[in-house]
Amino acid sequence: MKKKVLIPTTFEEDTKTALRLATDIYQGSAAEITLCTISEISDSITELLFLDAKDHIDVSKRDAIISFWNQHKKAAHEKAEVSLHHQFGLSQPKFNRMMERFEPDMVVVPQSFQQSPEYIHQFALRLFHTSRYPMMLLPGNAETVKGIQRALYLDESQQQASSVAVQQYPFHVIHKSMVEGQEYGSTRTIVEKMQIDLIVKPKRKKGLPVEHDRDAGTFGLPILTI
């Protein structure tokens, strides 16, 4: 079954890492990856008549990413396909429709998008966080993550049901309660000793933005919220 990945991007360098990690997670399943750019809708009526995504994105950066992907696909014999989507303006209903259209199995957010100063990008990040779709937030040093073998599931609420969702991933998910009380001690020690590549967390019902989640953010690892 084809897996679908949505990557909200500003076409910065870390988009390449997002592409690489997405294909690594869904390798062999001919994933459909969509690079999604988001921009504010213009206030000017005349500009609205001639909406063109090219005016709202850095075309040279986009071409660089596409060129990287084509080379990577050829070299690594990737089966995944990449497509582009530009979203003009965003609201909760628009976001819902966009997600219904793509139905992504995972949303991978590069750090450049997370730290984008643009209001619409921050708003999109908040909507991604509160949506039901699994979201992976990449850290600044994501290029050092070569592949994901083991993930640590941090679930303070001890929700049993969450462990069903994590079985679908190709990496081994270790629930924090499996190693608590053993010789590992703190979460950081667990991360180091167990060679953890990814932190998995359940989505919070209140939908707090991830930058508030300092505990997981300090490990320098990608964070997957499900």
Place this chain on the structure above:
Amino acid sequence: MKIRTKIALVFTLMTGTILFLLSAFVYVVSSKHMEEHFLTRLKVSASIAAESEFEDETNLVREIRDRHLQKLRREKEWFFEDNSSFPREVLKALPRAPTSFIENLMDRGSAASREGFEYYTGFRYQSASTNGKQYFVIASAYDEDGEENLLFLRTMLIIGFSVSCVLVFALGRLFANRIMKPIADIISKVHEITKTNLSERLGSAKGNDEIAEMAATFNDMLDRLETTFELQSNFIGNASHELNTPLTAILGEVEIIRSAPRRPEEYVESLGIIDYEAKKLRDVTSSLLRLSSISYEGKKQKIERLQLDELLMDIKINFDRRMPANKVRMLVQAQEGNTTAYCIVGSSVWLELAITNVIQNSIKYSDNKEVLVTLSSSEQHCFVEISDQGIGIPEEDMRYVFEPFFRGSNTGPYKGYGIGLPLAARIVRLHAGELQIFSKPNTGTKVTLKFNASRDL
């Protein structure tokens, strides 16, 4: 009878029935309309005749009638006095008139009737000029035009109906042929596919209609058939190879030892080699026997309620005893206060065999690197996950890994028969579970065993 003929016949029958009912309706309504029209004319004619008979002293009405009014075919009028001899006189004058007509006329004072296309109408007549006497005025005429028109209409309807039926059958046949053409194409294509060209596929599987769905289903079936054929041929090849290798070694050793007189220690050494190869052969055959017994005697094992965490600990203890250098790390998700979270129903002997086989593979193909085994649960399932950092399984080999004796293309340096994983998969399947493999060459493999959590036997 072929489906296309059946479709054409059903189509014709349906349309024919509708056409027949429509024709009958048109005929009956037209006939009724003509009858009413003719009777009205006859009544008017009878009324004028009565007036000219009893009221027309100057013969003016008779003259106008004769000169200007059209006479009906075989039109005749009779005037009878209303007395007791009336029925006798009527029957004498109009012997073919229906008796019901005469009775109605006498009872109600007016009546109309027909006998074929011969129409009768009559009424009781009384006026000042008849001096209080009552008369019956009866008129009859033959509706020749009506007869001709109805005959023509009937002929036209019969011809129209017959031609329509033939036309509908022909069109139905054409339509059925067009509908059945893709099916006929599929049939001829399927006929062409034999075991020598199982990779052929039906081209009509694109689209959203039922034919495309059927073609896609055929293609799926062909996929499965092709895989089964391929697996079967692989199995025979691999099994023959595995059985043949030790046998060849034994026969070769016997041939060498018998070729010349040997010293006693050489015989002992040779017997040792034969013993080694024979044990290998026994291992292969006993693995095969175990595999087949699990396939066919699933109900003979003792089914009990068991704790997966305890079973995993037993397996770990066994590994530590047999392979003290193993790096198997077992982790169990904490279940606060829930003692039945890892309780499943099954055969502990088989499950131990299955999980041991998977762990053993992980140890073997990762050159004894760390193997992580975790146990977790949800409300309805228990998950045993086993991951290693070994050689992995190439993507092109993934579809064959559950086939007995199949060995991955990168397993050359490792000893094995290719039975462990198929055996584990069958055991898990017998426990209504699922075995899933995620693997990446030169990185590692993760095997997930999913069982239904059951607290009751």
